[in-house]
Amino acid sequence: MPADTEPAKVVTVHREIAASAEEIFELIADPSQQPRWDGNDNLAEAPTGQRVRGTGQTFTMTLTRGTVRDNHVVEFEEGRRIAWRPSEPDREPPGHLWRWELEPLGQARTRVTHTYDWSGLTDPKRLDRARATTEDKLRASLDRLAELAES
Numbered sequence: 001m002p003a004d005t006e007p008a009k010v011v012t013v014h015r016e017i018a019a020s021a022e023e024i025f026e027l028i029a030d031p032s033q034q035p036r037w038d039g040n041d042n043l044a045e046a047p048t049g050q051r052v053r054g055t056g057q058t059f060t061m062t063l064t065r066g067t068v069r070d071n072h073v074v075e076f077e078e079g080r081r082i083a084w085r086p087s088e089p090d091r092e093p094p095g096h097l098w099r100w101e102l103e104p105l106g107q108a109r110t111r112v113t114h115t116y117d118w119s120g121l122t123d124p125k126r127l128d129r130a131r132a133t134t135e136d137k138l139r140a141s142l143d144r145l146a147e148l149a150e151s
Contacts, residue, residue: 007131009119013138014111019149021102021110025079027148030101031059031071037046037148039140052082061082075099083115095120096130112145115140 027033031046042063057073068089071107074097075083077096081101085093091148099115116138 007134009121009130010115010117011133011135011138012113012115013135013142014113015139015142015146016105017110017112017142018108019146020108020112021079021104022141024110024112024145024149025051025102026080027145029053029082031061033148036146037059039142039144040137041042052084053078059087065094071098094123095125095128096126101118112142114142 019062027037029052030122031050031052035043035045044062044064044066046061048058052059052073053076055073055076057076059073061069061071063069070088070089070091071084071086072093073082073084079102081099083097084101085095085097086102089091096116096118097116097120099113101113101115103113105111109144112130116130118126118133121127123129
């Protein structure tokens with residue numbers, strides 16, 4: 001990519017997964033499961049017992065670098081949609097968002113949409129990492145999620 005070309009600030013990928021929306025959603029809404037399918041290889045671990053059930057919740061995640069992130073749930077529809085804004089502990093989120101949307105296509109088939117939106121990112125220290133979060137990284141998460149859900 002030429003140096004003067006800015007990558008898209010909203011990155012979205014889709015995939016059909018041969019599993020029910022409910023099964024897939026459990027892998028996403030339970031933060032302790034997220035390191036199993038993280039295609040960014042950024043998530044190390046999350047304490048159990050943080051299963052997300054609605055907006056306004058915050059779950060904690062330890063990253064592979066050893067830092068901790070609070071993830072503020074800003075969108076939630078059980079079995080269908082979840083989105084969160086990460087931040088350093090006790091800080092306001094700097095403006096990026098992770099979103100998962102699930103569309104049932106039958107009893108055991110679901111179209112999953114994964115989006116990373118950094119259009120509102122205000123922290124210049126995070127811009128390089130945001131730019132590096134490409135469709136390939138999101139697709140890797142979807143592929144790993146599919147492998148887990150379909151097994």
